[in-house]
Amino acid sequence: MLKFLFDRFTSLIGLLFLWPVLLVVAVLIRVKMPGGPVFFVQKRVGKDGVVFNCHKFRTMSVNHNGSTVSVAGENRITPLGAKLRRYKIDELPGLWDVLIGKMSFVGPRPDVPGYADQLQGDDREVLKLRPGITGPASLKYRYEEEQIAGFIKGVRRGNSELRAMFEKVDFSKMSDTEVAIWYNDNVIYPDKVRINRYYYRHYSFVKDIQMIFATVLGKRIKYAGEVI
Secondary structure: OOHHHHHHHHHHHHHHHHHHHHHHHHHHHHHHHHOOOOOEEEEEEHHOOEEEEEEEEEEEEOOOOOOOOOOOOOOOOOHHHHHHHHHOHHHHOOOHHHHHHOEEEEEOOOOOOOHHHHHHHHHHHHOOOEEEEEEEHHHHHHHHHHHHHHHHHHHHHHHHHHHHHOOOOOOHHHOHHHHHHHHHHHHHHHHHHHHHHHHHHHOHHHHHHHHHHHHHHHHEEEEEOOOO
């Protein structure tokens, strides 16, 4: 109940105080990224597997054909969009999703259909949580796009450590997009599920507050035996 009340009250206050910022960003998107909507609205899987419309500021060019896995430096991400992503400003419209009860400030990031809704066994505990604007997995992988880009560069250059870790995978037959999806699906996403399950089983409102401050201030905290 405390988490529920905190989410509603704080999201309302946030929208009331940040509306000038939201307006400025909306104008910049219209000017710098013409020909498309200000907001990016996409179906995401929420609590109990219920699909909802997730709202963010648009950061990509219109009519791109990219995958759902983003990589730093992609052409479809505009210069303005890259800055919005870097400082998490693109997430601000999510305050509305928190206010109406579709999301929480802290929790697992909402997935597109085909990920969380396909989890099996104990991993489905993640679906008992409302998706969050931030959370332990979001903090650990705050530079996820750069990490994926680095992995692609590493396998293309024949990095010996990566070759030893994934010796059974022939990346030479994959495109960069396919490598990005493979790395997300086989390395990053399973680890996100693990840490989000820990969050579900060891919930702490105090930790929620710490993660919110860590997100806003760009700091790291100790969580689940690691620094995220």
